[in-house]
Amino acid sequence: MIGAALGALLSHWTRRPFQLLTLVIGLATATALWSGVQAINAQARQSYADAANRLGEADLPVIEARGGGDLAQARFIALRRAGWQVAPIIEGQLASGDTAILLIGIDPLSMPPGRLPGGAGFGAEPGAGLDADFLAPPGVLLTGPETASQLEGALPVPVRAAEGMAEGRAYADIGIAQRLLNRPGRIDRMLVTGPGSLGAPSLERIAPDLAQRRPSGEDDALGRLTDSFHLNLTAFGLLAFAVGLFIVRGAIGLAFEQRRPVFRTLRALGVSRNALLGLLAAELAALALVSGAAGMGLGYLLAGLLLPDVAATLRGLYGAQVEGALSIRPAWWLAGLAIALAGTALAAAGSFWQVARLPLLAPAQPRAWALASRKLLRGQQLAALALAAAAIALALWGSGLIAGFALLGAALLAAALLLPSILQGALALGARTARGVVQDWFWADTRQQVPGLSLALMALLLALSANIGVGTMVSSFRLTFTGWLDQRLAAELYVTAPDAETAARMREYLAPRTGAILPIVQAEARIDGQPGAIYGVADHATYRRNWPLLGSVPGVWDRIAAGGSVLINEQLSRRAGLVPGDKIDLPGGRFNIAGIYSDYGNPAPQVMMGLTRFESEFPEVPQLRFALRVPPEAAADLARALRAQFGLGDDAVVDQAAVKALSLAIFERTFTVTAALNVLTLSVAGLAILTSLLTLGTMRLPQLAPVWSLGLTRARLARLELTRAILLAAITFLAAVPTGLLLAWVLLSIINVEAFGWRLPMHVFPGDWLRLGVLSLLAAALASLWPSIRIARTPPSDLLKVFANER
Amino acid sequence: MLDVRDLRKFYPGEAGPVPVLRGIDLSLGPGETLALTGESGSGKSTLLHLIGGLDHPDGGSIELDGIDVTALDDAGRAALRRRTVGVIFQQFNLIPSLDVARNIAFQAKLAGQHDADWTTELAARLGLSDHLHKYPEQLSGGQQQRVAIGRTLAARPRLVLADEPTGNLDEETGAAVLGLMLRLVEETGAALLTVTHSDRLAARMGRRLHLRHGRIAR
Structure with missing residues (x-):
C-alpha cells in the first residue's frame, strides 16, 4: 500500500517538474543564505575562542x-x-x-x-x-x-x-x-x-x-564586542531565510491544493488519514533533506566568498582576527539540515492542517488558491494588527538587542501580512477609474489574482523594505561618517617617529615649518570594566573648533586643559549611562566628564584627557605620533621633506586625504556583506514572483478562455498579464517605502545604539528609492515575461478544452 | 455477504437534524446485482457511502462478510475500502498525475493484490490497450470511466459500489460502459450495488430498490 500511495503522491512532482524545481530552489536558497551566514559566524567565533582559550583566560x-x-x-x-x-x-x-x-x-x-x-x-x-x-x-x-x-x-x-x-x-x-x-x-x-x-x-x-x-567564557571582551556584529548578520540570514520560505510555502501550498482530489481519492480507495499524513510528511522530509543538502553546499560556497570581507570588517572594526579559510563542522551540517526541515515544516503546517481536516466526501476541486479568501484576509489583518501592537510595545518598553530585532521582525511581518489588504484596497480604487469593459475585467481579474500571488508579493515587500531600510542606514551612516571624518581629521599631516630620539629631532625640525605640532598619545586601560584607550589631547584650536562633540558642559576645553576633566566617547556614555557633569574612575583618579564625542567605527570605550595630565599619569608612554597643522598646499612638500630627512617610510607620514580614503575603504568593506545579502534577498523575491506566476499559469486558462472567446486576442491577454504583474509590483513597492523607512529608523535608533553604542541621524535618499523602484518593476516584468509569452502562444485547442466536458 | 439493518443517518439542518435515511434494511449475496433508484435527495448516495465505509451512520448496522462496518475506526474502514469494497464514482476520480496503466493497477497495488496479467487483460477488455501511457486529461469521459472501472476490478473486490457510473456520459457511451462493467463484475463473482437515476440501467440489474424520503419504497 505504502509504495503505491507514495508513488501516486510523488507522480505529482514528476508531472510538474518545474513546481518541484521551485520548491527545491526556494528551500535550497533559503538554507544557503541562512547556513552561509551561520558558517561565517561559526568560523569567526571559533577564531575568537581559539584566541581566548590559548592562555586559558576563559576559565x-x-x-x-x-x-x-x-x-x-x-x-x-x-x-x-x-x-x-x-x-x-x-x-x-x-x-x-x-x-x-x-x-x-x-x-x-x-x-x-x-x-x-x-x-x-x-x-x-x-x-x-x-x-x-x-x-x-x-x-x-x-x-x-x-x-x-x-x-x-x-x-x-x-x-x-x-x-x-x-x-x-x-x-x-x-x-x-x-x-x-x-x-x-x-x-x-x-x-x-x-x-x-x-x-x-x-x-x-x-x-x-x-x-x-x-572566569567566564562569555566575559571574553572580543566575543562581547563582536556579538552585535554577528547578531546583525544572523538577522539578515534569518530575513533571507524567511523570504526563501515564502517561495517554499507557495510551492507546497499550491502542490497541496492541486492534489486535493488525489488526497480524497486515496482516502476513498483505502488510505487512512494517518497513513496519508505520514506519507506526505515523508515526502516533504525527503525533499527538505535533498534541498537542504543542496542549500548547504551553496551556503558553504557563499560563506567562502563572503568570509574574506567579513574577516576584513572584523579586523577593521574590532581588531579581531578571523582565519580566511572556512572549516567544515559536522554541527553546522546538522544544524543546516535541521533548519531546512524546520522551515519546510513551518511552511507546510497550514497545508497539513487542511489535509488532516479534509472531509472524505467534501467537494475536491482545487479551490484555485483560496479564492474564497475573505476569511483569510480578515485573519491576516488581525494578525498584522496584533504584530503591529507588539512592535509598538517593544519600541516603547523593550530594551536590548534581542528586543530590537524582535521589534524589527514584528514590524516587517505586520507589513507583509497587511499587504494583501493594501493591494485589494488599491485595486478597488483603481477599478473606479476603469473605462470600458476590458478595463473593468482587468481590475476585477487582478483582484482575483491577489490571493494566489500574495505570498510572492509579501516576499518582494520584505526584500524591498530590507533594501530601502538597510540602504537608508548605510547611506545615512556614510553621510554622517564623512562629515565626522572631516571634523575629526582636521590636521593636514600625520607623522609617526620610529623612536623617542627621532621624535625629539623631528619636533625640532618641524617647529619652524608648521603652525602646530599636536602629539597623539594613547594608553590602553580598562574603562568601565572593558578594555579601552585613554588619549592625551593638546590644548589647541584644532580640537576646540573641530572636535565632534555631542554634548558638553560650558568651558569644556578649558576644563580639559586644566586636567581634572575628560571627554568620553558616545559608546562609553551610552553603555555606562554617563552624561556631562558625571564622574568617572580612571587610572590616576576620579575625573569629571566635561563632554561626549561621537566616535564611529569603534565599539570600545575611549577617554580623552588633557595632554599635561596624561603625561603625568602615563609618563612611560612615548610621544611618537603627531598631527601637524600646515597650509594644505604645503602638506605634500613637507611630507616629502620629512621622509627624506628622517628616512621614514610611506606609512610613517600620511596626509589627511590618505587617512580619509583608508577610513572610508574600511567603512565600505564593512557593508559589503550586507549589500551582498541585500542583493541575494531581492533576487530570491524576484524568483518567488516568477515561480508563482508560472505555477499559477496553468490555473489561468479557465479564467482567460472565456475572455478570449469573447474577442480578446491571446497577444492582448498576454500584454494585460504583463501589465498586471508590473502593477502589483508597483503597489508593493509603494508599500515597501514606508516599511523600509521604519526599518531604517529601527536600525539607526535602536539596533545600532544597542549593537555599537552610537546613534546616527537618519537621512532619506529618494534617488535611491527611485532606482530600486525601477529595478523592482523590471524584475516583475522579467518574471512575468515568460508566463505572458506562454499565454500568447497557448493553442486555441487548449483554450477550447475549457468549454468541453472532456477537460 | 452484505447485511444492512435499520440504517439511519441525519444531516445537521438549521432547524435541527434532518433525517436522510430512516431505517434501511437490505441484503446482498455474492454475485448479486442491485440497483438503488430514487429522486435526488432520497438518500441513495448516502446509503452507498455508508456501506462503503466512506461515512458514519447514526444508527443501525452494516455487516460485510461478517464484519460490523459501523464498529470500525478510520484505519479499519480504510482497510475495508482497500481490500473488500471497490467504489466507482460518477466523477471518475482518477489520479491525474498517473498514466492509464498505473491508474488501473493502483488500487490492486494498494490492496497488495496486484496481478499484472489480470490488469493487462482488464485493460484490453476495456479497450484501453492503446491508451496505457496516456494521462487522464488526454482521455474522453467514456475512456476515463472505463479506467475507473478497471481500477476497481483490478483489485478483485468482493463488493462493487457504483455511484451513477454513467451519469457523466452520453446515452450510447453509457450503455456500452455499463455493458462492459456488468460483464466483468459477473466474471469476477463480485456483488454490485449501483446507484442510478436511469431506469434503463436499473432494468439491467438483478434486483431494484427504490428509495423515497429515506425509506425503501418497494
Whole structure:
C-alpha cells in the first residue's frame, strides 16, 4: 500500500517538474543564505575562542586593577611571595607597516602546564624543555604562519611560526613584550593559576586596590564586542531565510491544493488519514533533506566568498582576527539540515492542517488558491494588527538587542501580512477609474489574482523594505561618517617617529615649518570594566573648533586643559549611562566628564584627557605620533621633506586625504556583506514572483478562455498579464517605502545604539528609492515575461478544452 | 455477504437534524446485482457511502462478510475500502498525475493484490490497450470511466459500489460502459450495488430498490 500511495503522491512532482524545481530552489536558497551566514559566524567565533582559550583566560580567574589600568610588575612579585599562584600578562597592539598584531607577553615559568601557547619551544611541564631562544634576548615572537610571514624582518625580534597558533596574535616572553610595547616594568593583569598556599593572606588585605574577576567564557571582551556584529548578520540570514520560505510555502501550498482530489481519492480507495499524513510528511522530509543538502553546499560556497570581507570588517572594526579559510563542522551540517526541515515544516503546517481536516466526501476541486479568501484576509489583518501592537510595545518598553530585532521582525511581518489588504484596497480604487469593459475585467481579474500571488508579493515587500531600510542606514551612516571624518581629521599631516630620539629631532625640525605640532598619545586601560584607550589631547584650536562633540558642559576645553576633566566617547556614555557633569574612575583618579564625542567605527570605550595630565599619569608612554597643522598646499612638500630627512617610510607620514580614503575603504568593506545579502534577498523575491506566476499559469486558462472567446486576442491577454504583474509590483513597492523607512529608523535608533553604542541621524535618499523602484518593476516584468509569452502562444485547442466536458 | 439493518443517518439542518435515511434494511449475496433508484435527495448516495465505509451512520448496522462496518475506526474502514469494497464514482476520480496503466493497477497495488496479467487483460477488455501511457486529461469521459472501472476490478473486490457510473456520459457511451462493467463484475463473482437515476440501467440489474424520503419504497 505504502509504495503505491507514495508513488501516486510523488507522480505529482514528476508531472510538474518545474513546481518541484521551485520548491527545491526556494528551500535550497533559503538554507544557503541562512547556513552561509551561520558558517561565517561559526568560523569567526571559533577564531575568537581559539584566541581566548590559548592562555586559558576563559576559565581562570584574573586579578587586575580595581579602577582599570595596568600594574607594576612588583605587584606580581609581591603576590607570589605572599603565596598566591599567579602568572603575569601584558598585552598591547604592535604595529609594523600594514600589519597590526596583538602582542601578549607571558612568563612561561609561572604559567601552568597546558596553558602555554601551543607549538614550538614548549614542553608539557612548566619550565621544562623551554626553548632558550624564547626566554633569552632578543627573544622570539610565536605566531600563526600567515602573521609570521607578514612580520618577517619587520621587527627587531625574530618571528617564528607555530602550528595551531591564532593569526594576528603573537606571544613573547614578558620581558621582551614589555620592551617591544615600551612599557618596561608594567603588566596588565595576572592569571590565578592555582590555589594559594595555606595561610596566604586575602587579596583584600594585601592588595585592596586589586580585584579578582571570576572566569567566564562569555566575559571574553572580543566575543562581547563582536556579538552585535554577528547578531546583525544572523538577522539578515534569518530575513533571507524567511523570504526563501515564502517561495517554499507557495510551492507546497499550491502542490497541496492541486492534489486535493488525489488526497480524497486515496482516502476513498483505502488510505487512512494517518497513513496519508505520514506519507506526505515523508515526502516533504525527503525533499527538505535533498534541498537542504543542496542549500548547504551553496551556503558553504557563499560563506567562502563572503568570509574574506567579513574577516576584513572584523579586523577593521574590532581588531579581531578571523582565519580566511572556512572549516567544515559536522554541527553546522546538522544544524543546516535541521533548519531546512524546520522551515519546510513551518511552511507546510497550514497545508497539513487542511489535509488532516479534509472531509472524505467534501467537494475536491482545487479551490484555485483560496479564492474564497475573505476569511483569510480578515485573519491576516488581525494578525498584522496584533504584530503591529507588539512592535509598538517593544519600541516603547523593550530594551536590548534581542528586543530590537524582535521589534524589527514584528514590524516587517505586520507589513507583509497587511499587504494583501493594501493591494485589494488599491485595486478597488483603481477599478473606479476603469473605462470600458476590458478595463473593468482587468481590475476585477487582478483582484482575483491577489490571493494566489500574495505570498510572492509579501516576499518582494520584505526584500524591498530590507533594501530601502538597510540602504537608508548605510547611506545615512556614510553621510554622517564623512562629515565626522572631516571634523575629526582636521590636521593636514600625520607623522609617526620610529623612536623617542627621532621624535625629539623631528619636533625640532618641524617647529619652524608648521603652525602646530599636536602629539597623539594613547594608553590602553580598562574603562568601565572593558578594555579601552585613554588619549592625551593638546590644548589647541584644532580640537576646540573641530572636535565632534555631542554634548558638553560650558568651558569644556578649558576644563580639559586644566586636567581634572575628560571627554568620553558616545559608546562609553551610552553603555555606562554617563552624561556631562558625571564622574568617572580612571587610572590616576576620579575625573569629571566635561563632554561626549561621537566616535564611529569603534565599539570600545575611549577617554580623552588633557595632554599635561596624561603625561603625568602615563609618563612611560612615548610621544611618537603627531598631527601637524600646515597650509594644505604645503602638506605634500613637507611630507616629502620629512621622509627624506628622517628616512621614514610611506606609512610613517600620511596626509589627511590618505587617512580619509583608508577610513572610508574600511567603512565600505564593512557593508559589503550586507549589500551582498541585500542583493541575494531581492533576487530570491524576484524568483518567488516568477515561480508563482508560472505555477499559477496553468490555473489561468479557465479564467482567460472565456475572455478570449469573447474577442480578446491571446497577444492582448498576454500584454494585460504583463501589465498586471508590473502593477502589483508597483503597489508593493509603494508599500515597501514606508516599511523600509521604519526599518531604517529601527536600525539607526535602536539596533545600532544597542549593537555599537552610537546613534546616527537618519537621512532619506529618494534617488535611491527611485532606482530600486525601477529595478523592482523590471524584475516583475522579467518574471512575468515568460508566463505572458506562454499565454500568447497557448493553442486555441487548449483554450477550447475549457468549454468541453472532456477537460 | 452484505447485511444492512435499520440504517439511519441525519444531516445537521438549521432547524435541527434532518433525517436522510430512516431505517434501511437490505441484503446482498455474492454475485448479486442491485440497483438503488430514487429522486435526488432520497438518500441513495448516502446509503452507498455508508456501506462503503466512506461515512458514519447514526444508527443501525452494516455487516460485510461478517464484519460490523459501523464498529470500525478510520484505519479499519480504510482497510475495508482497500481490500473488500471497490467504489466507482460518477466523477471518475482518477489520479491525474498517473498514466492509464498505473491508474488501473493502483488500487490492486494498494490492496497488495496486484496481478499484472489480470490488469493487462482488464485493460484490453476495456479497450484501453492503446491508451496505457496516456494521462487522464488526454482521455474522453467514456475512456476515463472505463479506467475507473478497471481500477476497481483490478483489485478483485468482493463488493462493487457504483455511484451513477454513467451519469457523466452520453446515452450510447453509457450503455456500452455499463455493458462492459456488468460483464466483468459477473466474471469476477463480485456483488454490485449501483446507484442510478436511469431506469434503463436499473432494468439491467438483478434486483431494484427504490428509495423515497429515506425509506425503501418497494
